[in-house]
Every structure is written in structure tokens, then in C-alpha cells.
Amino acid sequence: MSMVDVGGKHSVFREAVAEGFIKLRAESVKRIREGGVEKGDVFGVARVGGVLAAKRTSEVVPLCHQLRLAGVDVRLEIVDELRVRAEVAVSAVEKTGVEMEALVGVCVALLTVWDMVKGYEKDEGGQYPLTRIEGVRVVRKVKDV
Amino acid sequence: MSMVDVGGKHSVFREAVAEGFIKLRAESVKRIREGGVEKGDVFGVARVGGVLAAKRTSEVVPLCHQLRLAGVDVRLEIVDELRVRAEVAVSAVEKTGVEMEALVGVCVALLTVWDMVKGYEKDEGGQYPLTRIEGVRVVRKVKDV
Amino acid sequence: MSMVDVGGKHSVFREAVAEGFIKLRAESVKRIREGGVEKGDVFGVARVGGVLAAKRTSEVVPLCHQLRLAGVDVRLEIVDELRVRAEVAVSAVEKTGVEMEALVGVCVALLTVWDMVKGYEKDEGGQYPLTRIEGVRVVRKVKDV
Amino acid sequence: MSMVDVGGKHSVFREAVAEGFIKLRAESVKRIREGGVEKGDVFGVARVGGVLAAKRTSEVVPLCHQLRLAGVDVRLEIVDELRVRAEVAVSAVEKTGVEMEALVGVCVALLTVWDMVKGYEKDEGGQYPLTRIEGVRVVRKVKDV
Amino acid sequence: MSMVDVGGKHSVFREAVAEGFIKLRAESVKRIREGGVEKGDVFGVARVGGVLAAKRTSEVVPLCHQLRLAGVDVRLEIVDELRVRAEVAVSAVEKTGVEMEALVGVCVALLTVWDMVKGYEKDEGGQYPLTRIEGVRVVRKVKDV
Amino acid sequence: MSMVDVGGKHSVFREAVAEGFIKLRAESVKRIREGGVEKGDVFGVARVGGVLAAKRTSEVVPLCHQLRLAGVDVRLEIVDELRVRAEVAVSAVEKTGVEMEALVGVCVALLTVWDMVKGYEKDEGGQYPLTRIEGVRVVRKVKDV
Numbered sequence: 017m018s019m020v021d022v023g024g025k026h027s028v029f030r031e032a033v034a035e036g037f038i039k040l041r042a043e044s045v046k047r048i049r050e051g052g053v054e055k056g057d058v059f060g061v062a063r064v065g066g067v068l069a070a071k072r073t074s075e076v077v078p079l080c081h082q083l084r085l086a087g088v089d090v091r092l093e094i095v096d097e098l099r100v101r102a103e104v105a106v107s108a109v110e111k112t113g114v115e116m117e118a119l120v121g122v123c124v125a126l127l128t129v130w131d132m133v134k135g136y137e138k139d140e141g142g143q144y145p146l147t148r149i150e151g152v153r154v155v156r157k158v159k160d161v
Numbered sequence: 162m163s164m165v166d167v168g169g170k171h172s173v174f175r176e177a178v179a180e181g182f183i184k185l186r187a188e189s190v191k192r193i194r195e196g197g198v199e200k201g202d203v204f205g206v207a208r209v210g211g212v213l214a215a216k217r218t219s220e221v222v223p224l225c226h227q228l229r230l231a232g233v234d235v236r237l238e239i240v241d242e243l244r245v246r247a248e249v250a251v252s253a254v255e256k257t258g259v260e261m262e263a264l265v266g267v268c269v270a271l272l273t274v275w276d277m278v279k280g281y282e283k284d285e286g287g288q289y290p291l292t293r294i295e296g297v298r299v300v301r302k303v304k305d306v
Numbered sequence: 307m308s309m310v311d312v313g314g315k316h317s318v319f320r321e322a323v324a325e326g327f328i329k330l331r332a333e334s335v336k337r338i339r340e341g342g343v344e345k346g347d348v349f350g351v352a353r354v355g356g357v358l359a360a361k362r363t364s365e366v367v368p369l370c371h372q373l374r375l376a377g378v379d380v381r382l383e384i385v386d387e388l389r390v391r392a393e394v395a396v397s398a399v400e401k402t403g404v405e406m407e408a409l410v411g412v413c414v415a416l417l418t419v420w421d422m423v424k425g426y427e428k429d430e431g432g433q434y435p436l437t438r439i440e441g442v443r444v445v446r447k448v449k450d451v
Numbered sequence: 452m453s454m455v456d457v458g459g460k461h462s463v464f465r466e467a468v469a470e471g472f473i474k475l476r477a478e479s480v481k482r483i484r485e486g487g488v489e490k491g492d493v494f495g496v497a498r499v500g501g502v503l504a505a506k507r508t509s510e511v512v513p514l515c516h517q518l519r520l521a522g523v524d525v526r527l528e529i530v531d532e533l534r535v536r537a538e539v540a541v542s543a544v545e546k547t548g549v550e551m552e553a554l555v556g557v558c559v560a561l562l563t564v565w566d567m568v569k570g571y572e573k574d575e576g577g578q579y580p581l582t583r584i585e586g587v588r589v590v591r592k593v594k595d596v
Numbered sequence: 597m598s599m600v601d602v603g604g605k606h607s608v609f610r611e612a613v614a615e616g617f618i619k620l621r622a623e624s625v626k627r628i629r630e631g632g633v634e635k636g637d638v639f640g641v642a643r644v645g646g647v648l649a650a651k652r653t654s655e656v657v658p659l660c661h662q663l664r665l666a667g668v669d670v671r672l673e674i675v676d677e678l679r680v681r682a683e684v685a686v687s688a689v690e691k692t693g694v695e696m697e698a699l700v701g702v703c704v705a706l707l708t709v710w711d712m713v714k715g716y717e718k719d720e721g722g723q724y725p726l727t728r729i730e731g732v733r734v735v736r737k738v739k740d741v
Numbered sequence: 742m743s744m745v746d747v748g749g750k751h752s753v754f755r756e757a758v759a760e761g762f763i764k765l766r767a768e769s770v771k772r773i774r775e776g777g778v779e780k781g782d783v784f785g786v787a788r789v790g791g792v793l794a795a796k797r798t799s800e801v802v803p804l805c806h807q808l809r810l811a812g813v814d815v816r817l818e819i820v821d822e823l824r825v826r827a828e829v830a831v832s833a834v835e836k837t838g839v840e841m842e843a844l845v846g847v848c849v850a851l852l853t854v855w856d857m858v859k860g861y862e863k864d865e866g867g868q869y870p871l872t873r874i875e876g877v878r879v880v881r882k883v884k885d886v
Contacts, residue, residue: 017201017643019651021667023609023687029458036294055224056162060350063452064513065223068358071454071509071517074651076221076269077276078210078644079200082651082664084517086546087456107458111666115289116276123268123294124221131222131261144260144299149181149268152294157287162353164361166377168319168397174748205640208742209803213648216744216799216807219361223354227361227374229807231836232746252748256376307491307788309796311812313754313832326584345514346452355513364796366511366559367566368500368789369490372796372809401811405579406566413558413584414511421512421551434550434589439471439558442584447577464603495785498597499658503793506599506654506662519662521691522601542603597781616874635804636742645803656801656849657856658790659780695869696856703848703874704801711802711841724840724879729761729848732874737867 019079025111029160034118035103036152038126042097044133049094055132059092062132066090066104066125070117077120083110085117090125102126103155115154122152164224170256174305179263180248181297183271187242189278194239200277204237207277211235211249211270215262222265228255230262235270247271248300260299267297309369315401319450324408325393326442328416332387334423339384345422349382352422356380356394356415360407367410373400375407380415392416393445405444412442454514460546464595469553470538471587473561477532479568484529490567494527497567501525501539501560505552512555518545520552525560537561538590550589557587599659605691609740614698615683616732618706622677624713629674635712639672642712646670646684646705650697657700663690665697670705682706683735695734702732744804750836754885759843760828761877763851767822769858774819780857784817787857791815791829791850795842802845808835810842815850827851828880840879847877 040048047053055061067088074082089105104121106114126149130137137147185193192198200206212233219227234250249266251259271294275282282292330338337343345351357378364372379395394411396404416439420427427437475483482488490496502523509515524540539556541549561584565572572582620628627633635641647668654662669685684701686694706729710717717727765773772778780786792813799807814830829846831839851874855862862872 017206017640017647018669019647019665019667020200021669021687023666023689055165056353057347057350060347060452061162061223061354063346064351064354065221067452067454068510068513069221072221075648076210076214076217077273078206078648079273079276081666084519084664085454086458086516087454089453089456107456109458113287115279116272119272119275119294123272127261127264127268128222128224130264131224134260142258142302142304144302147298149264149297150295152297153292154289157289159287162350162357163379164357164375164377166379166397168376168399201643202637202640205637205742206644208636209641209644212742212744213800213803220358223358226376229374229809230744231748231806232744234743234746252746254748307496307785307792308814309792309810309812310490311814311832313811313834345455351452351513355511359511362511365793366500366504366507367563368496368793369563369566371811374809403577405569406562409562409565409584413562417551417554417558418512418514420554421514424550432548432592432594434592437588439554439587440585442587443582444579447579449577491788492782492785495597495782496789498781499786499789502597502599503655503658519664520599521603521661522599524598524601542601544603597786600780635745641742641803645801649801652801656790656794656797657853658786659853659856693867695859696852699852699855699874703852707841707844707848708802708804710844711804714840722838722882722884724882727878729844729877730875732877733872734869737869739867 022111027109027111029109030114031107031158032115032118033105033155034122035155036122036126037150038100038129039098039148041137041146044136045094045097053132058129058132062092062125062128063090065128066121069124070106070121073117073120077116080116081112083108090121100129113157115157167256172254172256174254175259176252176303177260177263178250178300179267180300181267181271182295183245183274184243184293186282186291189281190239190242198277203274203277207237207270207273208235210273211266214269215251215266218262218265222261225261226257228253235266245274258302260302312401317399317401319399320404321397321448322405322408323395323445324412325445326412326416327440328390328419329388329438331427331436334426335384335387343422348419348422352382352415352418353380355418356411359414360396360411363407363410367406370406371402373398380411390419403447405447457546462544462546464544465549466542466593467550467553468540468590469557470590471557471561472585473535473564474533474583476572476581479571480529480532488567493564493567497527497560497563498525500563501556504559505541505556508552508555512551515551516547518543525556535564548592550592602691607689607691609689610694611687611738612695612698613685613735614702615735616702616706617730618680618709619678619728621717621726624716625674625677633712638709638712642672642705642708643670645708646701649704650686650701653697653700657696660696661692663688670701680709693737695737747836752834752836754834755839756832756883757840757843758830758880759847760880761847761851762875763825763854764823764873766862766871769861770819770822778857783854783857787817787850787853788815790853791846794849795831795846798842798845802841805841806837808833815846825854838882840882
């Protein structure tokens, strides 16, 4: 097993956009929309979580190379009364692509949303019958030639 | 915004099991099954990634409390020729639940799988038309009274 | 040199509140007040930075013990047209006090504010003639007997 | 909110010097001068804390870019019988300035000093009536054209 | 004390190979060979531990510069019935050598082996009469002119 | 593979002492003794490196549990004109032993020594013909019943 050698590759501009969704109860989405979540500003905290996590991708995903990201942009939006969408765009001038960084950002942003609305998602038995992360994917990758 | 005070809660045994799926191309799943992935033992690396990430949840999800996990168990299996499933079980004697730790473990294990089969998932334009993380959820939570 | 042994101490409820100030240009404070900072919601990002940093105190201050914080609360407010104040309250049931955690939270929250309004603080030569962090102190410590 | 894209900027030589002060009781300063602090060599430990923290700035200040620092120099000195001064000089060939790295180094060096003389700073009620971090600022920034 | 300034050095291709040995009881080596270690695949986990640690060298060794490693290759092998050998090869295009990264990788890989066979190494008094890490050295360094 | 469940174990006082040696050239040892190492106070920096690393053991050795260390004591001494010895004592009231923490502390303290005298250890070809870490072992473990 090895972190593959990219020493021979050229540093070029690279960009990746990833997205993902979290299914929530209507109450949680309503509270997010109205600013009624006790733990604070859900999207604000999730955006910071996503940016910080994207920068630490190589510490978390074992075989990812250490990159210096030029830009990270995390967006969160309410899709409908039962779903929130996260989109993370990452750019860098590096030897390897930045899609893993974008995907890590999406996952951590959505997990942060989950963590902040936990109290409204659990049923009386403490279980999460509905909450779910879905559709985490790379929307597009760009690599300058 | 604040990390909610759990000082008044009791430390009791807690357990959480989370799961998630990654959709892959048939070639990737075949290579995982046959040990033909150039970067190494996919499930082996993903399990380690999942365990390490579960332990660092409070560094990544901003409002999670620091917990000392008693046990972390990461399982990966091929579901069918197009899907891999990750299951993470976490236990602790703590004041808060451990579902976020289990979920972080699932996400990082699946992202590690993705990272290791990247080369077989991209199309000729460098895009990922099929790869997707789906169905990340808490299977069950247990809390001793 | 050693991290002093606290094995003989009892775990009791502890709390610490720390505060600190950052002197800014009027334009920066005005933009913070009106939400006109290009990089985003200054106080929102600074609060998350403060919480995350407080939790990682033992990684940053070499001889601090690892604590599990029960609660962290970061507050930011505009004091007057030239100053922002950060207050961080930390609580834990531990063998050592939590004032270092509160102080780290204050410093990182204020540094995050600085980082976000950098563009408005620099003069034409790229220098910071006015920006300054002042008055970082422990407001009070509480220790249950 | 986003970590602003610096992909279009040029990597040039950059340097920043930051300073800050900690007000202490006369006993603490005397002990630092005479090597009588039980926890060990205060300035030695604080210098290491400052260097390590400067390197990890992008993990701590949410919107800071990841930089590879070329040099970090942490200096600590007794100013008078009630004050210690920290000065941190950071250099790098990068696309963004390094003043946040220098400021983080100053804050952590001063916090480490505080942590090591805690026992001499507290009054009989366990409070810190005098200890204070003051005057944290950027002394100068240099950017080659 | 300072992290020496390497700003004037040129980025060239660099490589370093380090090795080290761990002396174990015959039972542990036999179990590793036969896959009979309860905690799991010893070499698999140790390789991941080694790669991740090599990447984080600058966080752990205080005066090491932050490098972006191009490649990391960790190999583990049974030397004889009482010894395991780790070899780590690291490459990068950077201003400083990568031998510390290779050495950190070797030490953490061997420590991970130790951790995983702990149960078979301890005597009835819970002591480790035989286990030992030996011969950790740099096999060779390469630097392109 | 799993981080073994220690939920059923009792928290008792535990202590571990580990040691290790680094073989150096006579010039390096002489410089350490006389304070003539350009990079600074070798033992001072190595002690801080050792303490910080011991606290982060669970991040580095994949299957180690997160522990809160009660005390960490790192000692360094010149054994003879060609060798330095590191000894690390760690204590905690926890469910698992602390020998891995002591061993990580020893390895990182010795690696830090190496890093600081690198310039005196290399031959004219940039190789390390003599430098070596040897005899890393657990001196004793204590566990209260």
C-alpha cells in the first residue's frame, strides 16, 4: 500500500464541485429556515465545519496528498420542506485533483447540520427514523491543460 | 451559538450503529473483491480511516463534545456488484450519545473507498458519472438507564 | 520539564470565563454591524473558531492536560465604534481548571475577527497601524468544593 | 462564506513580525528570570508552543489558507519586572501574507507563559486579578514585488 | 530557537528511505504470519498508521518544515521468527530533505505493530521483557542537483 | 478490525515508563553538552515534542484509545560521548495502560534530537552513516488493583 507518487505530475489549476443532501423532518427544516434552532445558526456553523474539514482532508482520508487549497466555498440551502443541500467548490494549483477535498467538505457540512438539529430528529425512543444523508457526488471536475 | 452544557448529565453506557453505501462501477467492485486495486487493500485502509476519524469527531463537527470512545468497529462489505456498505459501531460510557462518531466513521470509510478506486470510477473526461454515497443513517442507538 | 501529575486531584465542577478586545478601524466595525464584510458573517465564523480551538487547547499549549469540556459558549459583541469584545465561558467536571481553554477560545475568536476584516484594516502600505488585541484576561473562575 | 480564492495571486517572498505582552506579578517574572518556575523552562516551552501553533494556523483560524512557512522565529524577553514580551517573525514564499501565522504564534507563546506561571498568578480565591495579555499587533509586514 | 529559514533554498526532487526493526516474541510473529492476531491485519493497519504519520511530521517534530509529500510507501516484512522490519520511502519536490518524514513513518509503523500484538508480548506480570524497537536509521537520501 | 471495546474495564491508576537511545556523532553530543547547537536548546525542544506527542497518541497509533493523561515527564540525558537517552513516564487513571503513550513520547523526543543535530550527523554525501535509534522499550508498567 502506498500514497502514489505524483512527483512527475505538473501543478495546474484544478477545481471540483461536490454536492450532497440531508433528509430531515419538517420541523427541523422549518426551524432552520426561521432561525429557531437552539444550538445556533445551523448553516453558519456547517459552512465553517465544511471549510475546515476540506483543508484537513489529507489527515482524514489516508492516501490523500497534502494540498494547499486556493479557495473553498461552502453553500447550504433548503431544497424543500424535507431536505437541505450542501455544495462545496474547491480550487487549487496542484498536482492532483481536489474532488476528495470537496467531498469531505460536503460530508462534514451535512454531518454538522445533523448534529445541530439532532434534538428535533429523534423519536421518543431516541432513534432517527428519517434522517439520512443522500446523493453525495462530484458535480464536476475541471483541470486546466 | 454554544456547545451545549452537558455537565448535569450522567455518564452511562451508550452505543450507536450507523451505516452507509457507496455506488461504484462494476469494475471497481470486481477489483475490490479480487484484490486488484493498485493502491492497496481498499477495505483495510478504509477501516483504519474510519476508526481514526470516529475518534476525532469533536475536532471536525464543531459542536460535538470530546468523548473517549470505548470501542469502535468498522465493517465493510460488498453488497452487490455495484455497491459497498460500511457499518460502524461505536460505544462509550459518556454523557452524550455517540451517533455522530459512528456517522463520521461511516462517511470517512466510504470516502476512503472512493479515493482508492478513483482511477476506475472516472470517465474519459475525468468526471464521476456514477459514483455516489447514499443512505448514510443511524441504524440504532442504545442508552443504558 | 513535565506536565504536572494531577492524578491525586478530584474531579469537580469547574468553570472559567475569559474576555478580550480587538481594536479595529471604524470602517471594519461598521461593516461587521451592517453585515458588509465580504468574507462572510464575522461573528458567526469567529464563534465556531473559538469553540473548536477551546477544545484543542491541550494540543496547542504544551503543558495543558487533556480535558473533556462539558460546555463552551463564545460571545462576540461590538463595544463601541472601534472595538469588539469576545467572551468565552467554559465548564467541565475535571481535575484541573478550564481557564486556559477559555483564554484560547478568546484569542482564537479575536484572531478570526482580525483575519476576516484584514482588508479594511491595512493601510496603503499593507501595514496595520491600529489593529490590536488588548485586555485578554480571566474574568472569573469557579470551582465546586 | 468562503475561503477567498487566491489562485490568481503570485507566490512571492513574504514576512511578518508580530508582538505581544503579558502582564504578570513580580514574583512570576522574578522566577522566570531566575529559573525558579516549577513547571520548567518557561521561555523554552513557550517558544516551541509558538512555533508549532504558527504552523497550524490554518487549522485554527477558519478562513486562513494552508501555507508552508519557510522560517519561524519566536523570541521571548523580560521587558520589566511586570511584563514579558513575545515577538514572532514568520517568512514564506506564498500567495497570501503570513501575519496571521505570526499573530497566532505570539498568542500561543504568551498563553504558554501564562499556563506555566499560573500557580504564582492566582490569588487566594483562585482568581487572576492582574494577569493580562496586551498589545498584540503586527509590527511590520514585508512583501516582495 | 527557530525553525530555520529555508526561503533561499531551491525546490528539488528529494527522496529518503528509512528502516527500523521491532523484536517480538515468537508467538506474535507466528500470529502475524498466520493472520491470527485478534485486533486485525497487523501490517495493514501499521502501513496506514505510517503513511498518515509521515504526512503529519511537522506537527509532531517541532522544528520540521511543512512539506507536501509526493509519495509515501510503507513496507513491512517478517525478517525472522523474532523480528519485523519496516521500511518507509518518502519523496517530495521541496526545499528541505524528507528523512524526518521517513523516520516518523518507520517509528509509527513499528509502534502500531507493538500496539496490535501487545497482548502476546506481555508476561504474567504485565511487563514487556523482550519487545524492543531497534535499528531505526536512514538507509539513503537522494537529492537532485 | 476494531478498536477493542474496553467499556467493561475499570478505571484504575496506571503508569508506564519507557526509554530509548539515539546514537550520535561525538560532535553532536559535544555540542548538545555545550549548548552549541545552532537550532537551539536540543533537550528543551525534545522534551516539549515528547509531551505533546504522548498526548496525541490516539491520533497517531490507529487502534489506541483516547486517554486523558494525568502526568507526563520527559527526561533526556547524555549517556556517553556517543549516545543520548530519553525516558518518558506517563500516568493516568484510565481503563487501558499507558505504555503506548510513553513509547510515542520516547520516539518523538529522540526524533526531535535527530532533527536538531541533523547538520552535524550527515557526511559529505548527505547520508547518515552513524545516526540510529536503538533500545526503545517499556522499562516498567504499574497498574493498581
